[in-house]
Amino acid sequence: MKRLIVFSFLALSIASCKNESQSTEETVVTKEVTENALPEGEQLYRGEFIYLKDAAVLTTRNEIYAVKINDKMHELNEVAKALKKTEFDMVNVVIHGTIQPNPVKAEIGEGWDQMVSITKIIEVTPATSANVIKTGKTLDIKEVK
Known part of the structure; x- marks a missing residue:
């Protein structure tokens, strides 16, 4: 048996x-x-996206890119708004895009070296919450000093 x-x-x-x-x-x-x-010259990008006032950023595993502010970026931001809890939350995205030198970096000297121009939005999902340790105690500014 x-x-x-x-x-x-x-x-x-x-x-x-x-x-x-x-x-x-x-x-x-x-x-x-x-x-x-993928069409000629485009690449697939996976990362976290955020848009605040006049700056959009895509953070991938190895690079940080400025995002060209155009109609596709605004379309992505509208979808992202529905998934965010606060305006400072990032969302996970999968997009097709092309890379070009960042004109703002050349002009001002600040910002990221490369800029991605979104050509197609594949997927948008909410970002997973960070592993934050919560103590349950709120700190008073006087205690921090």
């Missing part, structure tokens, strides 16, 4: 591993087709 139970457990674990690897391969193929189907 013990052999039957052990054999059944072993068979189920092997069968479940086979199904898992097949679904992973399908996901990888779908991502490669999507990323390779």
